[in-house]
Amino acid sequence: DQQVKQNSPSLSVQEGRISILNCDYTNSMFDYFLWYKKYPAEGPTFLISISSIKDKNEDGRFTVFLNKSAKHLSLHIVPSQPGDSAVYFCAASATYSGSARQLTFGSGTQLTVLP
Amino acid sequence: DGGITQSPKYLFRKEGQNVTLSCEQNLNHDAMYWYRQDPGQGLRLIYYSQIVNDFQKGDIAEGYSVSREKKESFPLTVTSAQKNPTAFYLCASSTPGRPYEQYFGPGTRLTVT
Numbered sequence: 001d002q003q004v005k006q007n008s009p010s011l012s013v014q015e016g017r018i019s020i021l022n023c024d025y026t027n028s029m030f031d032y033f034l035w036y037k038k039y040p041a042e043g044p045t046f047l048i049s050i051s052s053i054k055d056k057n058e059d060g061r062f063t064v065f066l067n068k069s070a071k072h073l074s075l076h077i078v079p080s081q082p083g084d085s086a087v088y089f090c091a092a093s094a095t096y097s098g099s100a101r102q103l104t105f106g107s108g109t110q111l112t113v114l115p
Numbered sequence: 116d117g118g119i120t121q122s123p124k125y126l127f128r129k130e131g132q133n134v135t136l137s138c139e140q141n142l143n144h145d146a147m148y149w150y151r152q153d154p155g156q157g158l159r160l161i162y163y164s165q166i167v168n169d170f171q172k173g174d175i176a177e178g179y180s181v182s183r184e185k186k187e188s189f190p191l192t193v194t195s196a197q198k199n200p201t202a203f204y205l206c207a208s209s210t211p212g213r214p215y216e217q218y219f220g221p222g223t224r225l226t227v228t
Contacts, residue, residue, distance in 0.1 A: 044205070102163065
């Protein structure tokens with residue numbers, strides 16, 4: 001049972017345009033959402049996050065939107081640059097006691113930004 | 116330079132052998148994690164540890180074992196009981212102040228034939 005889904009395995013966008021990556025989740029206990037970026041043969045790097053008490057978080061060219069009623073979040077990259085080409089993973093976490101948090105990841109979307 | 120190191124980057128083993136993957140961090144993070152990534156799939160949690168000498172099973176712990184004798188180190192042993200051990204293994208850590216934001220190592224690609 002996939003609790004976090006990224007239904008688009010790939011996305012191609014022209015340089016300078018907006019990239020929109022989507023993610024859906026089913027577990028209503030998730031209270032924190034993150035996006036990670038991954039290059040081949042490397043570990044993912046944290047990009048941006050959002051708490052469930054917010055509906056938008058912005059960091060430079062990256063903005064994450066959360067629609068709790070639809071259990072949907074999206075990552076907008078504006079403007080897209082060729083260096084943004086990577087696999088983007090959506091991840092979600094539920095409240096848990098202790099210092100560790102279990103993240104549930106989606107299957108990833110390969111973004112290709114065309115020059 | 117703080118970070119997470121995983122060694123080796125590529126590892127080859129024969130079926131039936133146990134193999135231990137190394138993970139070291141100098142970020143002074145309390146929590147550490149092991150994930151597995153298979154082609155076309157997201158990361159799946161194998162084990163995690165909140166403090167030294169304590170660890171919990173993740174979603175796919177069968178066939179794996181871990182230890183946490185030092186804060187900096189969280190080695191993962193892939194045992195012969197793991198049915199499909201060939202995968203990309205990622206270690207991560209996090210700090211109590213920002214537990215959701217996990218920092219990942221470069222990964223180890225394990226191939227078992």
